[in-house]
Amino acid sequence: MLKEQQFFTMLKSRGLRLTRPRRLILEHLSDGGTHACAESIYEALKRGNSTLGRATVFRALKLFAQLGIADETQPTTVRRRFEVAVGKPHHDHMTCLGCGAVVEFSNCAIERLQETEAKRRGFRITGHCLEVRGYCRRCLKLGRGRGH
Amino acid sequence: MLKEQQFFTMLKSRGLRLTRPRRLILEHLSDGGTHACAESIYEALKRGNSTLGRATVFRALKLFAQLGIADETQPTTVRRRFEVAVGKPHHDHMTCLGCGAVVEFSNCAIERLQETEAKRRGFRITGHCLEVRGYCRRCLKLGRGRGH
DNA sequence: TTGAGTGCAAACGTTTTGCATTGTG
DNA sequence: CACAATGCAAAACGTTTGCACTCAA
Numbered sequence: 001m002l003k004e005q006q007f008f009t010m011l012k013s014r015g016l017r018l019t020r021p022r023r024l025i026l027e028h029l030s031d032g033g034t035h036a037c038a039e040s041i042y043e044a045l046k047r048g049n050s051t052l053g054r055a056t057v058f059r060a061l062k063l064f065a066q067l068g069i070a071d072e073t074q075p076t077t078v079r080r081r082f083e084v085a086v087g088k089p090h091h092d093h094m095t096c097l098g099c100g101a102v103v104e105f106s107n108c109a110i111e112r113l114q115e116t117e118a119k120r121r122g123f124r125i126t127g128h129c130l131e132v133r134g135y136c137r138r139c140l141k142l143g144r145g146r147g148h
Numbered sequence: 149m150l151k152e153q154q155f156f157t158m159l160k161s162r163g164l165r166l167t168r169p170r171r172l173i174l175e176h177l178s179d180g181g182t183h184a185c186a187e188s189i190y191e192a193l194k195r196g197n198s199t200l201g202r203a204t205v206f207r208a209l210k211l212f213a214q215l216g217i218a219d220e221t222q223p224t225t226v227r228r229r230f231e232v233a234v235g236k237p238h239h240d241h242m243t244c245l246g247c248g249a250v251v252e253f254s255n256c257a258i259e260r261l262q263e264t265e266a267k268r269r270g271f272r273i274t275g276h277c278l279e280v281r282g283y284c285r286r287c288l289k290l291g292r293g294r295g296h
Numbered sequence: 297t298t299g300a301g302t303g304c305a306a307a308c309g310t311t312t313t314g315c316a317t318t319g320t321g
Numbered sequence: 322c323a324c325a326a327t328g329c330a331a332a333a334c335g336t337t338t339g340c341a342c343t344c345a346a
Contacts, residue, residue, distance in 0.1 A: 002232070012321085017320050019326060035229035037227035038227065052327090053329065055328070070232055071230065072275075072277075080220055080224060085218055117280075121242070124283045128279060129281075131278075132265075134271055134273040137271065165301070165344090165345050166346095199302085202336090204301080204302060206337075207302090228311085
């Protein structure tokens with residue numbers, strides 16, 4: 001669990017400040033347990049803190065993600081993308097957070113393991129999406145994605 | 149590859165019609181190769197077909213997905229969700245298309261295989277998201293999710 | 297000829313941005 | 322006291338919807 005002192009240090013080293021909203025939002029994200037969205041955090045905190053703005057929550061979450069304190073549960077869908085589902089070999093994606101490049105890959109063993117997990121739960125799979133996030137070779141060479 | 153006659157039959161059996169925009173959009177999705185979004189399809193087709201409307205593309209893509217002709221490449225994110233990334237056990241999701249239920253699971257072997265694929269490509273993983281879509285035990289019992 | 301499908305524009309819900317104000321370090 | 326961060330309102334963005342018109346069967 002992240003201590004407030006650690007948080008303060010992380011911010012300070014980048015010339016950033018530990019403010020009341022940031023403290024509250026991080027606290028809520030930690031305690032709330034499961035995957036929270038900006039709106040639910042906003043609503044929860046707004047009750048006890050009537051001046052909080054939505055934009056602040058969005059800005060804080062983005063910051064936390066950049067600092068590696070928080071992660072997005074699902075990959076960010078900017079625009080919905082579709083592909084023909086008939087007779088096409090499946091593939092997954094590695095998305096580079098540095099340059100946006102998308103590396104495609106496929107691995108049958110992963111698919112088989114998914115199938116195993118699904119069977120165990122009586123779940124019938126019709127499709128899946130695996131998105132790996134991180135930094136590509138080129139960005140790592142350029143020094144991006146070092147501190148995580 | 150889906151033949152036009154097949155497409156026509158699929159539509160007709162549901163009282164739907166094979167229209168010029170639908171034919172063009174499906175064609176583009178097939179030929180275009182990679183994951184297309186509504187906007188890119190719209191722009192591409194707009195050039196040769198000046199009366200096409202954006203809404204038509206969105207409606208067609210939704211229809212194709214319902215018919216099983218097309219699949220969404222990424223899971224649909226309504227609101228971005230975040231979780232604390234420090235000292236929390238990772239888990240993935242199985243989402244039921246019948247009732248919306250989310251089944252959580254985790255499998256280290258899958259994670260290791262991802263790592264292997266990443267290493268092979270010089271990619272450094274900072275996170276990932278795996279969403280399996282299909283039908284849960286309960287919905288299957290109720291007869292949902294039978295047709296392919 | 298009928299009603300499914302379209303194009304347009306306006307509405308929607310989530311996220312971002314501009315800017316004057318606040319408050320941390 | 323400087324300037325990072327905020328709250329607000331307006332803009333931006335992808336998507337959906339209402340409606341009169343069109344066109345496939």
